[in-house]
Amino acid sequence: MSERVVPAADRRRRRPTKQGVVLSEELIVETALRLIEEHGTEALSVRRLGRALGADPSSLYRYFRHTDDLMLAVADELIGRTLRTWRPSGDWLADLRDLGLRVHAGALAHPRAAVLSSYRVTGRVYEIQAVEAILGVLRGAGFPDVEAVRIYHAYVDQALAFGALDSANTALPQPAREAEAAVWQATYARLPADTHPHIAATARHLVATMRHSSYPAALDLLLSAAAARLAEIRAAGEG
Amino acid sequence: MSERVVPAADRRRRRPTKQGVVLSEELIVETALRLIEEHGTEALSVRRLGRALGADPSSLYRYFRHTDDLMLAVADELIGRTLRTWRPSGDWLADLRDLGLRVHAGALAHPRAAVLSSYRVTGRVYEIQAVEAILGVLRGAGFPDVEAVRIYHAYVDQALAFGALDSANTALPQPAREAEAAVWQATYARLPADTHPHIAATARHLVATMRHSSYPAALDLLLSAAAARLAEIRAAGEG
DNA sequence: CTTAACAGGTCAACGGTGTTGTCATAAGGT
DNA sequence: ACCTTATGACAACACCGTTGACCTGTTAAG
Numbered sequence: 001m002s003e004r005v006v007p008a009a010d011r012r013r014r015r016p017t018k019q020g021v022v023l024s025e026e027l028i029v030e031t032a033l034r035l036i037e038e039h040g041t042e043a044l045s046v047r048r049l050g051r052a053l054g055a056d057p058s059s060l061y062r063y064f065r066h067t068d069d070l071m072l073a074v075a076d077e078l079i080g081r082t083l084r085t086w087r088p089s090g091d092w093l094a095d096l097r098d099l100g101l102r103v104h105a106g107a108l109a110h111p112r113a114a115v116l117s118s119y120r121v122t123g124r125v126y127e128i129q130a131v132e133a134i135l136g137v138l139r140g141a142g143f144p145d146v147e148a149v150r151i152y153h154a155y156v157d158q159a160l161a162f163g164a165l166d167s168a169n170t171a172l173p174q175p176a177r178e179a180e181a182a183v184w185q186a187t188y189a190r191l192p193a194d195t196h197p198h199i200a201a202t203a204r205h206l207v208a209t210m211r212h213s214s215y216p217a218a219l220d221l222l223l224s225a226a227a228a229r230l231a232e233i234r235a236a237g238e239g
Numbered sequence: 240m241s242e243r244v245v246p247a248a249d250r251r252r253r254r255p256t257k258q259g260v261v262l263s264e265e266l267i268v269e270t271a272l273r274l275i276e277e278h279g280t281e282a283l284s285v286r287r288l289g290r291a292l293g294a295d296p297s298s299l300y301r302y303f304r305h306t307d308d309l310m311l312a313v314a315d316e317l318i319g320r321t322l323r324t325w326r327p328s329g330d331w332l333a334d335l336r337d338l339g340l341r342v343h344a345g346a347l348a349h350p351r352a353a354v355l356s357s358y359r360v361t362g363r364v365y366e367i368q369a370v371e372a373i374l375g376v377l378r379g380a381g382f383p384d385v386e387a388v389r390i391y392h393a394y395v396d397q398a399l400a401f402g403a404l405d406s407a408n409t410a411l412p413q414p415a416r417e418a419e420a421a422v423w424q425a426t427y428a429r430l431p432a433d434t435h436p437h438i439a440a441t442a443r444h445l446v447a448t449m450r451h452s453s454y455p456a457a458l459d460l461l462l463s464a465a466a467a468r469l470a471e472i473r474a475a476g477e478g
Numbered sequence: 479c480t481t482a483a484c485a486g487g488t489c490a491a492c493g494g495t496g497t498t499g500t501c502a503t504a505a506g507g508t
Numbered sequence: 509a510c511c512t513t514a515t516g517a518c519a520a521c522a523c524c525g526t527t528g529a530c531c532t533g534t535t536a537a538g
Contacts, residue, residue: 286525
């Protein structure tokens, strides 16, 4: 049973497909990303990807063992792209806020990859770079090691978790998405004040707020708590 | 074109299936939950569910218009179960902390269902109860409406997002889970200090911290930021 | 007690999916 | 120029959600 997938390094024979395309891991990953962007999550299937590439679907199994493998490769590329656009300024709070929003935006742009990668540790280069960078920002700001690690963990997981959450939501089929939006208007905004006083009192704000991601708000809350903690630490350090 | 789905209230004719099972919305939802728990997310399909119930798959379309409708019903049942175990004490901070941990624990107890339900708005009874209760706690504590809604949104999404994240991770196949745990020991803990100073300096803490959920830490950060905000609001109110 | 309406079950089919066993052939080292 | 084999193509498999047509037992009305 010879392996179906050949390691990228051993590839020599660049034979074109019937339609004249020369496949490669990079080309496949890029095309997958483009497909998701242009036609949404549900547009990404092995068969469609094959069609978009001008190749038989089964050819892709020469490059990835499962769709899962493909998605992880896509995710890795995504991390790399996000990290490359980040320009830390030296202001730890602003930098972490900026990076958080970038990670979240990157996740939204590629829902399927984001959901898959959110709960996995890859141990690959870009991930390691990100860990080192974030820890550097926190320790540079003056957080002691234990605190830096604790906040790093909460910060990263929150960015990934919200990224996945909001991704999954935007990846819903169109009718389901519209139905969700309608629920706040049609159901919550119409509950009577005598049975549901708190919802009724805030209905206007609920309808306006719930249609957007709560990640920016959650991020600001987390970071402001971290800043408060840092102030405490500094005060204690001077005593 | 007569509607395929008849509202639950109008159901009269309880005709058993060939295999002698009397279907109902409740029975279907319970069976779906059980299926997900026992055999994982991928085990839940209309066809398998039909088989597990002892009914033709197409029968389910007499109760739910799409799979999506079914998933919303499952999600709401989960919310209901969690909410029923919560006993608010009147201390807003403690109550929200307690509820958050319960939601998270509930998600971990039903890993596969939690992932599916985390990003949906059901608009069903239990969800409405939860929204009303949480908004009540926040407004009762003294948050003005806009602020209460903003914090409600971040708080709820955080609980659901971390629930889904940690669920997805625990739901990984055993070998994959072990491989993940090993990455911190095998990869991160061995990075040299000259190329990755921050990781090297905190490696001990990383290995210890990353194996647990960061949700409790993230929840505490969010709530402490909310408490700080409330203090500000109260101070301004007295001025 | 009969009967007609129809809720609610079944069946078959459609077009989609991921994946694999097998075959064909052109690329590339010798 | 030849042989190996990497790599593409094809066909098939087993699944998926969903729908239209059909059939039948339950139930409410007469």
